Amino acid sequence: MRIHFxxxxxxVTGSQYLLEINGHHLLLECGLFQGxxxxxxxxxxxxxxNPANIDAVxxxxxxxxxxxxxxxxxxxxxxxxxxxxxxxxxxxxxxxxDSAHIQEKDIEFVNRKRLRRGESPLExxxxxxxxxxxNDLLRPFHYDEVFEPVPGVKVRLRDAGHILGSAGVxxxxxxxxxxxxxxxxxxxxxxxLPLLRDPVLPxxxxxxxxxxxxxxxxxxxxxxxxxxxxxxxxxxxxxxxxVIIPAFAVGRxxxxxxxxxxxxxxxxxxxxxxxxxxxxxxxxxQIFRQFPDYFDEITNEFIREEKHPALQFDQLHYIQSVEExxxxxxxxxxxxxxxxxxxxxxxxxxxxxxxxxxNPRNTVCIVGWQAPHTLGRRLADRxxxxxxxxxxxxxRAEVATIGGLSAHAGQDFxxxxxxxxxxxxxxxxxxxxxxxxxxxLKQKLIEAQNAPVAYPAMYDQVVI
Numbered sequence: 001m002r003i004h005f006x007x008x009x010x011x012v013t014g015s016q017y018l019l020e021i022n023g024h025h026l027l028l029e030c031g032l033f034q035g036x037x038x039x040x041x042x043x044x045x046x047x048x049x050n051p052a053n054i055d056a057v058x059x060x061x062x063x064x065x066x067x068x069x070x071x072x073x074x075x076x077x078x079x080x081x082x083x084x085x086x087x088x089x090x091x092x093x094x095x096x097x098d099s100a101h102i103q104e105k106d107i108e109f110v111n112r113k114r115l116r117r118g119e120s121p122l123e124x125x126x127x128x129x130x131x132x133x134x135n136d137l138l139r140p141f142h143y144d145e146v147f148e149p150v151p152g153v154k155v156r157l158r159d160a161g162h163i164l165g166s167a168g169v170x171x172x173x174x175x176x177x178x179x180x181x182x183x184x185x186x187x188x189x190x191x192x193l194p195l196l197r198d199p200v201l202p203x204x205x206x207x208x209x210x211x212x213x214x215x216x217x218x219x220x221x222x223x224x225x226x227x228x229x230x231x232x233x234x235x236x237x238x239x240x241x242x243v244i245i246p247a248f249a250v251g252r253x254x255x256x257x258x259x260x261x262x263x264x265x266x267x268x269x270x271x272x273x274x275x276x277x278x279x280x281x282x283x284x285x286q287i288f289r290q291f292p293d294y295f296d297e298i299t300n301e302f303i304r305e306e307k308h309p310a311l312q313f314d315q316l317h318y319i320q321s322v323e324e325x326x327x328x329x330x331x332x333x334x335x336x337x338x339x340x341x342x343x344x345x346x347x348x349x350x351x352x353x354x355x356x357x358x359n360p361r362n363t364v365c366i367v368g369w370q371a372p373h374t375l376g377r378r379l380a381d382r383x384x385x386x387x388x389x390x391x392x393x394x395x396r397a398e399v400a401t402i403g404g405l406s407a408h409a410g411q412d413f414x415x416x417x418x419x420x421x422x423x424x425x426x427x428x429x430x431x432x433x434x435x436x437x438x439x440x441l442k443q444k445l446i447e448a449q450n451a452p453v454a455y456p457a458m459y460d461q462v463v464i
Contacts, residue, residue: 001019001020001021001173001175001180001182001463001464002019002020002461002462002463002464003017003018003019003209003429003461003462003464004017004018004019004020004048004049004459004460004461005017005429005431005456005457005458005459005460005461005462006018006047006048006049006458006459007029007031007033007458008029008031008065008211008431008432009431009456009457009458009459009460010433010434010435010438010455010456010457010458011033011434011458012065012213012432012433012434013031013032013033013034013065014031014032014033014034014043014044014065014069015028015029015030015031015060015065015066015431015432016028016029016030016031016069017029017184017209017431018048018049018054019171019182021150021152021153021173021175022150022151022152022153022175024055024056024150024151024152024153025049025053025054025055025150026054026055026056026057026058026149026150026153027054027056027057027058027073028057028058028060028169028184028209029057029058029059029060029066029067029186030057030059030066030067030068030069030070030073031063031064031065031066031067031068031069032044032064032065032068032069032099033065033069034064034065041122041125044069044072044125045072045125047072047073047076048459050077051073051074051076051077051078052076052077052078052079054073054078054080055080055149055150056080056081056082056083056149056150057070057073057078057080057081057082057083057149058082058083058084058149058155058169059082059083059084059088059092060084060088060157060160060166060167060168060169060184060186060187061084061088061091061160061162061163061165061166061167061186061187062084062088062091062092062095062163062165062166062250063095063163063187063250063251064095064099066186066187067092067095067096068095068096068099069125070082070092070096070134071096071099071100071125071126071127071130071131071133071134072125072126072130074130074133074134074137075126075130075133078137079137080137081137081139081149082134082137082138082139083139083141083147083149083155083157084138084139084140084141084157084165084167085140085141085142085143085157085165085166085167086140086141086142086165086291087164087165087287087290087291087294088140088164088165088166088167089138089139089140089165090140090165090287090290091163091164091165091250091284091287092134092138093134093135093138094280094283094284094287095250095280095284096131096134096135097128097131097132098249098279098280099131100124100126100127100128100130100131101128102346103124103125103126103127104124104127104128106124107121107122107123107124107125110122141157143156143157143158143159143167144156144157144158145157152173152174152175153171153172153173153174154171154172155169155170155171155172156170157169157170158170158200159197159199159200159294160185160186160187160188160189160199160200161188161189161190161191161193161196161197161198161199161200162186162187162188162189162196162199162251162407162408163187163189163196163250163251163407164195164196164250164251164254164287164288164291164294165291165294166186166187166189167186168183168184168185168186168188168199168200168202169183169184169186170183170202171183171184180206180207180464181204181205181206181207181424182205182206182207182208182209183202183205183207183208183209183210183421184208184209185202185208185209185210185211185417186211187211187213187407187408187432188210188211188408188409188413188414188417189407189408189409190219190222190406190407190408190409190410190413191413192221192222192223193222193255193296193407194222194226194255194258194259194299195254195255195258195288195295195296195299195310196294196295196296197294197295197296198296199409199413199417201416201417201420201421202417202420202421203420203421204421204423204424205421205424205425206424206425206426207425207426207427207428207429207464208418208421208425208427208428208429209428209429209431210414210417210418210428210429210430210431211408211409211414211430211431211432211433212414212430212431212432212433212437212438212441213408213409213432213433213437214406214408214409214410214411214414214437215411215414215430215433215437215438215440215441215442215444216411216436216437216439216440216441217410217411217437217440218410218411218412218413219404219406219409219410219412219413220403220404221404222404222405224404225402225403225404225405226259226262228402228403228404229256229259229365229367229402229405230259230263230268230269232363232365232400232402233260233263233269233336233365234268234269234270235363236334236361236362236363236398237269237270237272237334238270239361240332240333240334240361241334241359241361241362241363241397242334242335242336242337242356242359242361242362242363243335243336243337243362243363243365244337244339244349244352244353244356244357244362244363244364244365244397245336245337245338245339245364245365245367246339246340246341246342246343246344246349246353246364246366246367246376247281247338247339247340247342247367247368248340248341248342248368249278249280249281249284249340249341249342250280250281250284251407252342252367252368252405252407253276253278253281253284253285253338253340254281254284254285254288254311255405255407256338256367257274257276257285257310257311257316257338258299258310258311260274260315260316260336261302261306261310261311261313261316262302264313264315265302265306265313270334271314271315272315272333272334272335272336273315273317273333273335273336274315274316274317274335274336274338275317275318275319275328275335275336275337275338275339276316276317276318276319276338276339277319277324277325277328277337277338277339277348277349277352278319278338278339278340278347278348278349279320280340281338281339281340282318282319282320285311285318288311289309289311289312292309295310322348325348325351326351328352329351329352329355329356337352339352342368342376343368343370343371343374343375343376343377344370344374344375344376344379345374345375345376350375350388350389353375353379353388353393354388354389354391354393356397357379357386357393357394357395357396357397358393358394358395358396358397359396359397360396360397360398361397362397362398363397363398363399363400364379364397364398364399364400365400365401365402366379366380366399366400366401366402367401367402367405368405368406369406375387375388379395379399380399380401382395382399383395411440411441411444414441415441415444415445415448418445418450419448419450422450422451425450425451426451426452427451427452427453427454427464428445428450428451428452428453428454429453429454429455429456429462430442430453430454430455431456435455438455439455442455
């Protein structure tokens with residue numbers, strides 16, 4: 001068996017790992033590399049292999065850095081099955097259609113600039129038609145069902161607790177008379193996250209490819225983040241303001257909605273309108289409600305006691321049209337608005353920020369990591385003046401940053417995850433992490449006398 005580390009190696013984006021087994025080619029993940037525009041287009045456009053030679057794809061979950069380059073794979077000749085959990089298949093379809101729309105709009109913007117410079121236009125990385133073709137190839141399976149994507153490889157998808165449908169990938173491989181278990185973690189969730197069950201830990205593993213996004217630090221208890229979020233909402237509502245929350249459409253939005261439902265059902269905060277203003281988040285929330293079996297026991301107990309679904313309550317309103325979205329900016333009554341994008345770089349959240357950050361009664365609530373040079377980062381840093389749509393605005397609203405809401409495991413649970421598999425473990429490869437996180441976790445694992453730990457570079461190969 002040969003493993004090619006073609007993405008999310010010494011970085012946290014563009015997950016892609018190619019396995020050569022028994023003369024067949026099995027691809028784990030096909031994510032978009034995300035970063036500066038000038039770096040990402042060519043990197044995403046060109047594969048290190050011929051897509052037509054891939055026999056099957058296994059997808060751990062629907063986030064774009066894991067699934068987002070599937071339309072380009074299909075565009076370049078791939079026509080085989082794409083295996084995923086049932087929920088991941090549904091979420092992947094809507095996310096890729098949304099991503100294709102963004103690809104088309106972004107290239108229009110780029111080509112206008114190229115035209116002014118007398119340069120020839122570029123094609124989008126992929127189109128909506130390419131995204132629709134992916135849906136025809138998706139093959140959904142339930143957790144723990146066994147399937148054989150290529151001869152000699154039996155796979156089970158195990159609940160990863162990261163987002164709805166996320167999975168660790170357990171591969172039992174028979175090659176040249178030898179049996180081996182390889183475990184690919186995907187993105188590992190956390191204990192006691194809202195909505196979802198806790199991650200399934202690896203068992204009897206020989207080799208493991210494991211993410212290390214937060215390998216250098218533990219996370220606080222999610223309940224502490226809930227209490228901090230509740231205090232922010234309560235204080236803002238009491239002074240008659242709006243809570244404006246930039247949030248990713250899949251995962252984070254649904255967790256916030258559930259938290260607000262709990263707060264209002266318990267009488268902890270006044271019952272004010274809650275608006276989810278993101279077409280993708282609305283579509284994703286509809287899919288979440290189709291999978292109550294994926295929820296944890298706390299969520300299901302809440303549903304039973306309160307007599308309504310976790311993601312639907314009287315104060316909650318899902319906004320679809322642009323007209324409905326605009327009307328929110330004319331209102332002065334207290335409310336909560338959750339809108340994409342999570343780093344406030346695009347989408348309807350920009351309009352809500354533009355109309356509300358100069359009012360000191362309001363609060364901008366930052367609930368996730370913000371990349372450098374994004375509007376979300378400038379807000380988190382409390383810059384006094386910010387630029388939105390090319391115009392300058394004074395930041396008079398309160399800014400509250402809520403830590404502890406990440407859906408990735410912290411160092412403490414990553415250690416537990418790796419040590420659980422320690423019995424037969426011969427090698428760990430750390431992926432999906434920056435240098436500092438990987439080196440910190442690697443050292444901790446070495447001190448715990450775990451199996452050998454490697455941190456492969458982009459395009460490295462190993463032979464087992």
